[in-house]
Amino acid sequence: MILTPKGLEALRSQLIVSCQAYPGEPMRDPRTTAQVAASAVIGGAAAIRVQGLADVQFTRAAVELPVIGLWKDGHDGVFITPTLRHALAVANAGAHVVAIDGTRRSRPDGLSLSETVAGIHADSHALVMADCGSFDDAVAAVEAGADLIGTTLAGYTGERPKTDGPDLELLEHIASAGLDKPLIAEGRIHTPAHARQALDAGAFAVVVGTAITHPASITGWFKGAMHA
Numbered sequence: 001m002i003l004t005p006k007g008l009e010a011l012r013s014q015l016i017v018s019c020q021a022y023p024g025e026p027m028r029d030p031r032t033t034a035q036v037a038a039s040a041v042i043g044g045a046a047a048i049r050v051q052g053l054a055d056v057q058f059t060r061a062a063v064e065l066p067v068i069g070l071w072k073d074g075h076d077g078v079f080i081t082p083t084l085r086h087a088l089a090v091a092n093a094g095a096h097v098v099a100i101d102g103t104r105r106s107r108p109d110g111l112s113l114s115e116t117v118a119g120i121h122a123d124s125h126a127l128v129m130a131d132c133g134s135f136d137d138a139v140a141a142v143e144a145g146a147d148l149i150g151t152t153l154a155g156y157t158g159e160r161p162k163t164d165g166p167d168l169e170l171l172e173h174i175a176s177a178g179l180d181k182p183l184i185a186e187g188r189i190h191t192p193a194h195a196r197q198a199l200d201a202g203a204f205a206v207v208v209g210t211a212i213t214h215p216a217s218i219t220g221w222f223k224g225a226m227h228a
């Protein structure tokens with residue numbers, strides 16, 4: 001199945017679940033990622049987001065929904081699918097959508113965002129999700145040809161405060177600009193009410209990660225509330 005820009009319509013107002021475990025964690029195994037993804041599908045996820053080439057491959061085999069893939073390399077600066085090489089590897093692993101750093105920062109391979117997007121479109125069938133950190137990033141990413149705009153990096157690049165919960169102000173700002181690409185709310189959507197608020201702020205679809213698929217964090221939230 002090739003996902004086209006038109007096909008994205010199936011994701012309108014839907015929940016996308018990000019399934020990620022971090023290096024060294026007990027669940028950091030692509031088979032586990034795929035099992036968690038399949039479980040999210042039972043709950044009603046309309047698409048799945050996963051990190052790592054093997055995770056993309058295993059998840060593609062386990063679910064029939066669109067898979068958004070990324071490759072995190074490093075922790076600082078541009079680390080979400082930072083280069084065209086990373087992006088094409090994610091596409092070749094089977095991702096329908098490749099999520100890449102969609103900020104205005106310089107990229108390790110020296111390519112611009114528009115050159116990166118063009119390179120992905122030229123050499124794969126994948127759509128491109130630009131993980132943005134600000135309104136200006138979102139505008140630039142649309143101009144660069146990205147197929148979806150995500151607020152993934154809001155609060156992580158210094159341009160926006162790290163809000164408790166989703167950055168609703170940013171979502172409203174981008175949504176009201178009428179940028180004509182699906183706006184994906186992502187980042188710190190920790191409750192069903194947050195997800196609803198993100199849709200009400202104008203998001204086309206909502207990605208939830210930690211609050212559904214990261215037991216260590218969720219356990220910590222409960223424990224913290226009990227001992228506050």
Ligand SMILES: CC(=O)N[C@H](C=O)[C@@H](O)[C@H](O)[C@H](O)COP(=O)(O)O
Nearest residue numbers: 018152156187188189208209210211
């Ligand atoms: C900033 C960054 O590295 N975000 C990553 C991007 O894939 C993931 O670590 C997040 O879990 C994902 O964006 C979903 O967000 P949340 O887990 O807050 O629902």
